[in-house]
Amino acid sequence: MGSSALTLVLALALVACVTPAERKCLLSGSWRSDSGCRMVVSVLSKDGSFSGSYLPGPVADNSEILTSPLKGSQQDTGQISQPIFSFTVHWQLQDSDTAQTTVFLGQCYVGTNGEETLHALWLLREAADNPAEDWKATRIGTSVFTRIK
Amino acid sequence: MGSSALTLVLALALVACVTPAERKCLLSGSWRSDSGCRMVVSVLSKDGSFSGSYLPGPVADNSEILTSPLKGSQQDTGQISQPIFSFTVHWQLQDSDTAQTTVFLGQCYVGTNGEETLHALWLLREAADNPAEDWKATRIGTSVFTRIK
């Protein structure tokens, strides 16, 4: 094997190794959470903002939850491969007498295999009648999302 | 109609105007948090979205934090007097090597005296290098805001 061929092989190997680091996470697309929910995120605007929809999964115990709109933003991916993101879901309930909103705050990680995963914490708030009942308004948890191909 | 009857009518009208239940909270304006931070919220769009800026207060131990932009939304106030709201702050740091984002999720309460207070929980995330270090990325706390007159 000539030296130019060897150089080519080495160059290809190098590309294969460093590609994951070059891969930048973009939230656009379809995702499934570890609890079986799905979400679809639109194309990002230039300023990093996006919209989409959140669909409760088969494990939802509350069949009155409908597909709900989400809005959010992620950091500029021009410089950052694993950006922080946040989005808000205003829940559309069939029985509309209680308002509920969830905010997600997370980071998109790109694995050594190029696979993206979203790790997020969320806060879920139900409307309370007054400040004295505010203490019980907020739930908390985590979600991990993987891309639906 | 005698003057005392007129006075009664005026008094009743006044009561009708100031009745707290009629007062609807709008996030627009200037607010101060219990930890001394200030924020200014723009006029709301028809869809409830708003922008603004967040200014660290005198208690900030980190003088490198600059006034930072915020974006958020609140529920339709056409029907609801004490709406849930959420907003995100992307922190502008002088030393820009670590990205930090905070999401606030809260509710605006209107007191019996008509005074508005915002009760919120927040999550603050710093960028981590990989999922194995994600566990320590997120801080949590509460803030209570009152309107600056």
Added chain:
Amino acid sequence: MGSSALTLVLALALVACVTPAERKCLLSGSWRSDSGCRMVVSVLSKDGSFSGSYLPGPVADNSEILTSPLKGSQQDTGQISQPIFSFTVHWQLQDSDTAQTTVFLGQCYVGTNGEETLHALWLLREAADNPAEDWKATRIGTSVFTRIK
């Protein structure tokens, strides 16, 4: 002014300055939270552990909550004036079909005036039927306690 008078003034000034730093917080005693709950904490054991009871306040919307036992510990106060503490409350409910437990994690601060305040975050968990329903089991909030004299 004679030298002994000057010494007295200096000594008093010194006492005024250093007293707060010398004051060590001990959780033993009676406390009231910012939401109107009360708690009584026993004398601490040598290892920093304590027991006590938690009493819901007038703002409790749930009259079925009874005075409930608490158990916890604080860091060694031999060296630390403002120790971290934690305690757990197993709620005694009249209607006992749902178990609820709260953990508090906080720090006792001694103000410049010698007044102690406890700043804590808490997690409240209700029993869920299975892991698929675990996501909604936990609420979160903050409490600030001051000593009842």
Added chain:
Amino acid sequence: MGSSALTLVLALALVACVTPAERKCLLSGSWRSDSGCRMVVSVLSKDGSFSGSYLPGPVADNSEILTSPLKGSQQDTGQISQPIFSFTVHWQLQDSDTAQTTVFLGQCYVGTNGEETLHALWLLREAADNPAEDWKATRIGTSVFTRIK
């Protein structure tokens, strides 16, 4: 006893063994978290309290964390198969100038295959100098533990 009677006895014994509802979770034993940490929990006292130790795993980026003691309790398992539990870890750091404490609050679930998993949220607090710096003292996250056999 005839062979059909023997079969019946065996079948009944089998049912008794595999019925998930009969299996009660006890925290005693060794567990591994989804982030690679391990913990060992002692035999439970009659009142449900336990002690043990927590060992950071290979993913710990902070080699100065040593095996640390834990103390906690779980609900009475006389009546409940999937008890809520809580425990506190006072971190033993080689560089001891910052105190750190974590509280875990979770529930032990018994799967249809009899496997136990612990789902927990935790709060991690670092000592702050004064109440004005308390806002940044607390981190939050989740852990899922499975039994090490």
